[in-house]
Amino acid sequence: MPQGSSSLLPHATKDEMVDPVVGAWVLEFLLRRPDVGDALAGELLLALPLPSPLPPRLSATLLLRRLAADLSRRSVSPRTLHSLDLLHRIRPSPSLAPAFTAVAVECTVAPLRLPPLSSSESDADAEFFDAVNRIWNCLVADLERSEAAGLVSCALREARMEMEAAVVDPALRAELGRRETKEAALVAVRVCLEEMEKEMGPTFLEAAADAIVRCDCETHRSLVVLSDKLRAFRSIGLESVERGVEIGHLPSKIDRARSTVEGGEGIKLNDRNIEKDQMRTDQEQGYSVDKNAMSCELQEVSDHKSCDNNYDDVPQSGQMDPVPPDPKDVGKKHHNISTDTFLHPSEKRIRCSNLDANTATNLDAATMQKPSLMDRNATAHTFEWDSIPTHYGKSPNMKKEMDYFSSMNSKSSSSLNETKEYVLRRRKRKWNSLEEETLRKAVARYGAGNWKLIKGCHPEIFERRTEVDLKDKWRNMTRHM
DNA sequence: TTAGGGTTAGAA
DNA sequence: TTCTAACCCTAA
Numbered sequence: 001m002p003q004g005s006s007s008l009l010p011h012a013t014k015d016e017m018v019d020p021v022v023g024a025w026v027l028e029f030l031l032r033r034p035d036v037g038d039a040l041a042g043e044l045l046l047a048l049p050l051p052s053p054l055p056p057r058l059s060a061t062l063l064l065r066r067l068a069a070d071l072s073r074r075s076v077s078p079r080t081l082h083s084l085d086l087l088h089r090i091r092p093s094p095s096l097a098p099a100f101t102a103v104a105v106e107c108t109v110a111p112l113r114l115p116p117l118s119s120s121e122s123d124a125d126a127e128f129f130d131a132v133n134r135i136w137n138c139l140v141a142d143l144e145r146s147e148a149a150g151l152v153s154c155a156l157r158e159a160r161m162e163m164e165a166a167v168v169d170p171a172l173r174a175e176l177g178r179r180e181t182k183e184a185a186l187v188a189v190r191v192c193l194e195e196m197e198k199e200m201g202p203t204f205l206e207a208a209a210d211a212i213v214r215c216d217c218e219t220h221r222s223l224v225v226l227s228d229k230l231r232a233f234r235s236i237g238l239e240s241v242e243r244g245v246e247i248g249h250l251p252s253k254i255d256r257a258r259s260t261v262e263g264g265e266g267i268k269l270n271d272r273n274i275e276k277d278q279m280r281t282d283q284e285q286g287y288s289v290d291k292n293a294m295s296c297e298l299q300e301v302s303d304h305k306s307c308d309n310n311y312d313d314v315p316q317s318g319q320m321d322p323v324p325p326d327p328k329d330v331g332k333k334h335h336n337i338s339t340d341t342f343l344h345p346s347e348k349r350i351r352c353s354n355l356d357a358n359t360a361t362n363l364d365a366a367t368m369q370k371p372s373l374m375d376r377n378a379t380a381h382t383f384e385w386d387s388i389p390t391h392y393g394k395s396p397n398m399k400k401e402m403d404y405f406s407s408m409n410s411k412s413s414s415s416l417n418e419t420k421e422y423v424l425r426r427r428k429r430k431w432n433s434l435e436e437e438t439l440r441k442a443v444a445r446y447g448a449g450n451w452k453l454i455k456g457c458h459p460e461i462f463e464r465r466t467e468v469d470l471k472d473k474w475r476n477m478t479r480h481m
Numbered sequence: 482t483t484a485g486g487g488t489t490a491g492a493a
Numbered sequence: 494t495t496c497t498a499a500c501c502c503t504a505a
């Protein structure tokens with residue numbers, strides 16, 4: 001918790017602290033909201049952990065917020081002028097120059113306007129002379145020589161000449177005192193504020209949300225393609241699914257899979273979603289699609305399609321023959337159509353061995369229980385494939401379902417006296433330098449832990465990586481730092 | 482969705 | 494055989 005943190009986060013522990021980068025995103029978002037008052041904004045500024053130095057975008061947002069506060073109080077002061085100057089250094093914009101000129105004039109002329117009764121005319125003149133010196137002879141002169149020269153406009157030069165002339169011309173000073181310079185400055189700042197907010201566009205969080213929505217649209221388009229593919233081979237896939245029904249396995253999931261595929265309404269790929277949806281109404285069912293799972297699914301389809309795998313064809317015997325490490329398993333058919341259809345023949349390997357024969361012979365619809373989805377498979381055998389499994393990182397259960405269907409197919413095609421269990425494992429892919437560099441930069445920009453966001457921002461580069469892969473890789477990369 | 486511990490493949 | 498990067502599992 002940073003020093004000065006307020007009651008906003010009274011019970012936050014170290015582990016619960018917001019990452020400073022995230023804090024900056026959140027603060028930027030909140031500061032741009034008109035319904036977040038100045039008091040709350042100030043409290044947030046103190047409470048949220050922020051990077052040091054502040055990111056330019058957040059600094060600009062803070063300055064805009066300060067200008068907005070001045071506007072709301074109808075206050076035009078040297079602080080306003082300073083805010084505009086800083087803003088220009090952080091985020092140069094043509095809209096700043098008119099506001100800067102108008103505020104500079106108001107700050108100079110203000111002492112000449114309606115001097116308090118207690119002040120003499122000479123005091124007002126003295127303040128005016130001082131302002132001309134500070135603002136025009138020092139600040140504006142510095143601007144003309146500095147990197148903020150963009151603030152120096154013809155109007156500013158003309159105003160400077162007029163102010164300097166007023167120093168030696170009492171009549172001009174009197175005329176300046178009667179001008180509506182304050183109103184002109186407020187209008188100019190308001191216009192500047194509006195234009196700057198437009199130029200800054202949405203906040204980072206809004207932009208990220210928008211990117212996610214756009215990704216979703218892409219997924220939706222691709223969903224139609226996948227849906228067609230599934231219909232094309234559903235007779236094959238569902239055939240093996242039906243075998244599972246016959247022996248009493250996972251009927252609810254199977255029914256759902258069938259209804260969703262046949263109905264063409266949508267595809268439920270997330271096991272947990274399927275189970276949750278059991279309790280929903282029919283109207284709600286079938287339209288809930290896990291877009292992340294779908295994204296992986298589509299990637300899988302496109303990967304294999306690009307490898308000239310024909311999804312409309314039934315894989316031929318031998319086309320996807322596994323390579324069992326155990327000689328006694330050589331020659332046995334272990335693959336399953338619905339699973340193997342997603343596998344690349346040149347890349348996959350399979351290892352299998354027998355389980356207790358009694359286990360297989362005792363397969364019974366009434367007694368066979370669905371294994372705990374959380375149980376680790378101690379007798380696992382590995383099966384590598386080329387791409388990210390359909391639900392890897394999304395629904396670990398689905399992989400086990402595929403294992404299950406594999407074994408079902410194995411039993412039905414060979415012998416019920418034995419069953420096989422498979423653990424699917426992707427082929428190892430070494431990270432290339434582009435992936436590493438992209439990850440490094442993405443973490444610097446978005447912060448470690450935002451793996452989904454990072455993957456979403458670089459879909460092409462990380463197309464074969466999951467969010468978990470990014471996390472693991474970053475762990476490896478930082479392990480030796 | 483993410484963190485962190487466990488497992489495995491492949492290089493040294 | 495050892496080590497490490499990549500991958501997987503599980504809990505929160």
